[in-house]
Amino acid sequence: MKKNDIQVCDPDLVDGKYSIKDLVDIDHLRMVFEKFSQLTGYTTGFLAYPSMEILIATGWRDVCTKFHRACPASSCHCKGSNVELFKNLRESRQLSIQRCENGMVDGATPIIIRGKCLAFLSTGQALFSEPDLERFKKQASIYGIDEKEYIEALKKVPVVSESHFRRTLDFLSEIAVILAERGLKNLELIESRTHYHNLVEGTPDLVTRVDVNGYFLFVNHAAQEIYGLSPESCIGRRVFDFIHPEDRKSTEAAFKDWLKGGMDVFTHENRMLGADGCVHYLAWSICPEYDEKGKVSGFASTAKDITERRWMEEALRASEFRYRELVNLAVDGILVGSHEGVITEANECMCMLAGKSRDELVGKHISTLFSPDVLNKAPLRFDLLQKGEVVVSERTIIRPDSSAVVVEMRTRMMPDGSYQSIYRDITGRNKAEDEIRRSRQFSDSVINSLPGIFYVIDSNGKLIRVNENFLKVSLYSMEEALSMQVLDFFSADEKEEVACRIKEAFEKGEASVEAGFLSKDGKKTAYYFTGYGARIDNTNLIVGLGIDITDRKKAEADRDKIEEQLRQSQKMQAIGQLAGGIAHDFNNQLMGIMGYAELLYNRLDDPTLRNDAESILRSARRASDLTRDLLAFSRKGKYLNVPVNINKIIEEVISLLEHSIDKRIEIRRVLNASPVMISGDPSQIQNALLNLAINAKDALPSGGEIMFTTEKVSMEDAFLSAEERRKAVRGDYMKICVIDDGIGMDDETKEHLFEPFFTTKQPGKGTGMGLASVYGTIKVHKGAIRVDSNLGEGTVFSLFFPLVGDKSEPAGSETVQARTIRKSKILLVDDDDEVRTLVSNFLSSFGHEVVTCRDGQEAVDLYRSSWKDIDLVILDMMMPRMNGRDAFFEMKALNKNVKALLISGFSIDGEAQGLLDAGMKGFIQKPFGRKILSQTLGNVL
Structure with missing residues (x-):
C-alpha cells in the first residue's frame, strides 16, 4: 500500500525521529498476539504507519492469504478496503469496522502517541452471517481461482455476532491504548537518556560513576583531558589510583570520615595524576547512589578542573606576601616589640598615629597605647601569637592630647621570637561605613515605603534588588526572588512584550508597560511598570516601579460599559423623538383618511361602495396600530x-x-x-x-x-x-x-x-x-x-x-351614561386643513356652530374679542407661530373659566397631562372618529 493511500494525521515520525518499531518490543508483542489468536480464534494485524508495513500477523485465514491477497484481481479490493478501514481513525479507542469488497469483515483501531498515529491494530477475516456460497462461487470464477479449494477455505472462516466482534475490537483498542502508553514511556525514556547524555557529554567538567569499591562504571569525555585516557580505557580502573601520591592519604581519610557521617554531599579538592604524567587540581562533589533496598550501591560525582585557579591563588599569595609588606611600610604604622611586649622599633607613621615621638614609644609596653577600658574589652593575645597565629583586632589609641584614632592592629610573631604589628588608621573608613550603613538604611526605608513593587535588574534580566512589597505580592522569599529572572514573573503570552520594553529601557533610558504580575501561587495581578536605565559601578541596570492598576482597570471597564449604555440610551432617545414626530404627523394624515372614510360609509347606500369605505377604515386602523407602536417606542402613546x-x-x-x-x-x-x-x-x-x-x-x-x-x-x-x-x-x-x-x-x-x-x-x-x-x-x-x-x-x-407595594387592582370601569349635548359655539384650532375641515364637519353634524383658526396666535386674537360668545375651544397641540399650550394659557389669562379640549397626535402623557392638570377639560388622541368626539363633547359640555 502506498503512503498516500491513507491520511489519518501528520505522517511524520514522533518528533521526526521515532517509529513504532523504536517504541515497542515487536517480538514480544508477536508472541502475545499469537497466544491471543490461539485462545480466541481471532486474527490480529499490527501495521506501522505511514509505511503500512505489516509488522505482526497472527491467525490469518487461508481465504485471505492464499486467495484474496494472492490473487491480483482481488488484492486490489483488499487495498481499497484497507483505505476505507483506516482513513477515519483519528483518536485513541476509536473503532472502524468495514466489510471488504471480497466479503470479509475487518476491524481496526489506531495507536496514537503525542497526537500522531504510528500504527494500527486490526482483526477480522470473519463473517457476521453464514456465507452466501453462490456469491463466493461466482467470485472464484471472476478471480480465476479453484472454486473447491476456495469454498473449503471459506468454510474455515468463523461466523461471529457483530456485538461479539465489537467487544473483541474494544478489547484490542484497550491493548492499543496500553501500547501507546508503553510507547510513550519508552519515548520519554529515550528522550531522557538522550538529554542525560547530552548534558553529561556537553559539560567541560569530569562526570563519573563508581561502585562501592571505587572502580569506574562510567566516565565522560573529560577523562581524556584529566586522566590522559579515553573514557573506555578508564572503565574497570580504580579512581584512587589516579590521585596524586602526596594527596592520596589525606583524600582517603577525608572520604572515610564522610562515609562515617551523614553522607550528604562530599566536597573535596586534590590533585590527580594522569597516565600522561599531567597533574590537575580538581574540586569534587560526590553523592551516594542507592539500590532498591536503600543500600549504597555506588557514587556519582562531578569534578571541576581548578588547576589554573590554584596556580593563580599560589602566585597571588606569594605576590601579596612580598608587596603588601612594602605598601604597609609606606602607609601604615609599624611596631616591632620583644616577646614580652616591649616596643623596640616604631616607624614615623606609627609615631604620628600615637601622637608621640619614637623615643617616647621605644622601651614602653605596647599596652600603654590603649586605655584600660579598651584592654578590658579586647585583651592583647600573646598566647595566639606564640602559636604562630596572626592576631588582628580593631582598637582605639588615645593620644596625649586626648584625641582618639581607630586603628586596625595586625600582629604576628617573627622567627626570632619578636613580634611585628601593623596599624592602619580606619577612623575615616569606619565613618564611611557608618555613613554607608545609614544611607543603606535610609534607601531601604524609602524603597520599602514606595506604594508599588520596586525592582532593579541587570542587563541579563536578573533581579538584583527588590523591596518588601515585591516579596509580599510575589509570595517569594528574598533569596528566591534574587535567584530569578524578571521574565519569570510574567505569563508566556506577555513575556515577549515585557522583554521588548526592557530592551527599550536599556536603549532609550525609559520604558513602560501594562502586564499581569504572576505570584508564586499562580495569581495574576494587573500592574503598570515603569523602568529607567541607570549605570552604577560601570554596570548597566534598570531601576523600576510597578503600580497595582487592578482597581483602575476595573473602573475603566465599568466606565466603558456605562458609557456604552449611555450612548445606546441617547441613540434610542433620538430615534424615539424621530419616531414620535413621524407618528404625530402620520396621525394627522390618518385623521383625515379615517374621518372622511367614516363620513362616506354613513352617507353611502350602495353595499359595494360601503364595503370599499369599510376597507379604507380597516387599512387606516392598521396604520393607526403602527403609529401606536411608534408612539409607544417614543413614549408618547396612550x-x-x-x-x-x-x-x-x-x-x-x-x-x-x-x-x-x-x-x-x-x-x-x-x-x-x-x-x-x-x-x-x-x-x-x-x-x-x-x-x-x-x-x-x-x-x-x-x-x-x-x-x-x-x-x-x-x-x-x-x-x-x-x-x-x-x-x-x-x-x-x-x-x-x-x-x-x-x-x-x-x-x-x-x-x-x-x-x-x-x-x-x-x-x-x-x-x-x-x-x-x-x-x-x-x-x-x-x-x-x-x-x-x-x-x-x-x-x-x-x-x-x-414596585408600588400591595395596592389592590382597580375595579372595573363604570359605564358612562350618555348625555344630551346642548348646541354650542365652538372655536376649533388646528394647522392641518384636512383635520380642521373634518372635525368642523363632525361638530356641525352634531348641531354646533363652529369657528375655525389655523394657529394659536390667530385663535387668541379671535378669543380676545369674542370670548364671551365661545362655549368651548378645541386646540391642537403642535402648531406654527403659537402652539396649543401657549394659546391655552393666553386664553386662560383672558377668561379663567375657559373650557378647552386638547387634540393631538401624541398621547396624554407629558405636556398634555400638564395641561389637563392646569384646567383643560379633556383630551382626544388622533386619529379619532365621530363617536369618540361625540362622547368627549358630552362629558365636557
Whole structure:
C-alpha cells in the first residue's frame, strides 16, 4: 500500500525521529498476539504507519492469504478496503469496522502517541452471517481461482455476532491504548537518556560513576583531558589510583570520615595524576547512589578542573606576601616589640598615629597605647601569637592630647621570637561605613515605603534588588526572588512584550508597560511598570516601579460599559423623538383618511361602495396600530396608570401562548417576587411581555424552553450608570426575565434590536416594531430593559419596573351614561386643513356652530374679542407661530373659566397631562372618529 493511500494525521515520525518499531518490543508483542489468536480464534494485524508495513500477523485465514491477497484481481479490493478501514481513525479507542469488497469483515483501531498515529491494530477475516456460497462461487470464477479449494477455505472462516466482534475490537483498542502508553514511556525514556547524555557529554567538567569499591562504571569525555585516557580505557580502573601520591592519604581519610557521617554531599579538592604524567587540581562533589533496598550501591560525582585557579591563588599569595609588606611600610604604622611586649622599633607613621615621638614609644609596653577600658574589652593575645597565629583586632589609641584614632592592629610573631604589628588608621573608613550603613538604611526605608513593587535588574534580566512589597505580592522569599529572572514573573503570552520594553529601557533610558504580575501561587495581578536605565559601578541596570492598576482597570471597564449604555440610551432617545414626530404627523394624515372614510360609509347606500369605505377604515386602523407602536417606542402613546398585578399579567400571557405555540416548546415560570404590584398600563405591559415571548418562540424553531421569572431587586441592580440612577424612581424594583434557550443573537443584532422597523425575519413576516414598542413601554413606565445573548446560547430579556407595594387592582370601569349635548359655539384650532375641515364637519353634524383658526396666535386674537360668545375651544397641540399650550394659557389669562379640549397626535402623557392638570377639560388622541368626539363633547359640555 502506498503512503498516500491513507491520511489519518501528520505522517511524520514522533518528533521526526521515532517509529513504532523504536517504541515497542515487536517480538514480544508477536508472541502475545499469537497466544491471543490461539485462545480466541481471532486474527490480529499490527501495521506501522505511514509505511503500512505489516509488522505482526497472527491467525490469518487461508481465504485471505492464499486467495484474496494472492490473487491480483482481488488484492486490489483488499487495498481499497484497507483505505476505507483506516482513513477515519483519528483518536485513541476509536473503532472502524468495514466489510471488504471480497466479503470479509475487518476491524481496526489506531495507536496514537503525542497526537500522531504510528500504527494500527486490526482483526477480522470473519463473517457476521453464514456465507452466501453462490456469491463466493461466482467470485472464484471472476478471480480465476479453484472454486473447491476456495469454498473449503471459506468454510474455515468463523461466523461471529457483530456485538461479539465489537467487544473483541474494544478489547484490542484497550491493548492499543496500553501500547501507546508503553510507547510513550519508552519515548520519554529515550528522550531522557538522550538529554542525560547530552548534558553529561556537553559539560567541560569530569562526570563519573563508581561502585562501592571505587572502580569506574562510567566516565565522560573529560577523562581524556584529566586522566590522559579515553573514557573506555578508564572503565574497570580504580579512581584512587589516579590521585596524586602526596594527596592520596589525606583524600582517603577525608572520604572515610564522610562515609562515617551523614553522607550528604562530599566536597573535596586534590590533585590527580594522569597516565600522561599531567597533574590537575580538581574540586569534587560526590553523592551516594542507592539500590532498591536503600543500600549504597555506588557514587556519582562531578569534578571541576581548578588547576589554573590554584596556580593563580599560589602566585597571588606569594605576590601579596612580598608587596603588601612594602605598601604597609609606606602607609601604615609599624611596631616591632620583644616577646614580652616591649616596643623596640616604631616607624614615623606609627609615631604620628600615637601622637608621640619614637623615643617616647621605644622601651614602653605596647599596652600603654590603649586605655584600660579598651584592654578590658579586647585583651592583647600573646598566647595566639606564640602559636604562630596572626592576631588582628580593631582598637582605639588615645593620644596625649586626648584625641582618639581607630586603628586596625595586625600582629604576628617573627622567627626570632619578636613580634611585628601593623596599624592602619580606619577612623575615616569606619565613618564611611557608618555613613554607608545609614544611607543603606535610609534607601531601604524609602524603597520599602514606595506604594508599588520596586525592582532593579541587570542587563541579563536578573533581579538584583527588590523591596518588601515585591516579596509580599510575589509570595517569594528574598533569596528566591534574587535567584530569578524578571521574565519569570510574567505569563508566556506577555513575556515577549515585557522583554521588548526592557530592551527599550536599556536603549532609550525609559520604558513602560501594562502586564499581569504572576505570584508564586499562580495569581495574576494587573500592574503598570515603569523602568529607567541607570549605570552604577560601570554596570548597566534598570531601576523600576510597578503600580497595582487592578482597581483602575476595573473602573475603566465599568466606565466603558456605562458609557456604552449611555450612548445606546441617547441613540434610542433620538430615534424615539424621530419616531414620535413621524407618528404625530402620520396621525394627522390618518385623521383625515379615517374621518372622511367614516363620513362616506354613513352617507353611502350602495353595499359595494360601503364595503370599499369599510376597507379604507380597516387599512387606516392598521396604520393607526403602527403609529401606536411608534408612539409607544417614543413614549408618547396612550397610557394608563393603574396598579398592575405582574403575576396575573404573566399568567395571562402564558395562557395565550399555550394555545398558539409549538407543542415542543415548554413554558415554565419561577415567580419569586413579593410584592407583585407595579403601577402602569396593564394592556401595554401584557403586550410587551407577549412580544418578548413571541420573539423567544421564533428563536426556538426545533423546540426548547421559555421561562418567565420575577424577583425583587434594588434600584442599583436596575440602573447601572449614575446618570440613570439620578433620574430613576427611588425604591425597589420588580425584575421580570423572559428567557429562552434558543439560537441567540450576534452583537450586530443586539446593537439595533430596539430600533423601529429593524427585523431579522423574512419580508412579510414582521414589521420590526415589536421590540421597539417593548422598549417604549418600559421607558414610559420609568423602568429599564437589558438583553444578554450570544449566538447558540439563548437569550435573556430583563425588565425592571418600580414596585408600588400591595395596592389592590382597580375595579372595573363604570359605564358612562350618555348625555344630551346642548348646541354650542365652538372655536376649533388646528394647522392641518384636512383635520380642521373634518372635525368642523363632525361638530356641525352634531348641531354646533363652529369657528375655525389655523394657529394659536390667530385663535387668541379671535378669543380676545369674542370670548364671551365661545362655549368651548378645541386646540391642537403642535402648531406654527403659537402652539396649543401657549394659546391655552393666553386664553386662560383672558377668561379663567375657559373650557378647552386638547387634540393631538401624541398621547396624554407629558405636556398634555400638564395641561389637563392646569384646567383643560379633556383630551382626544388622533386619529379619532365621530363617536369618540361625540362622547368627549358630552362629558365636557
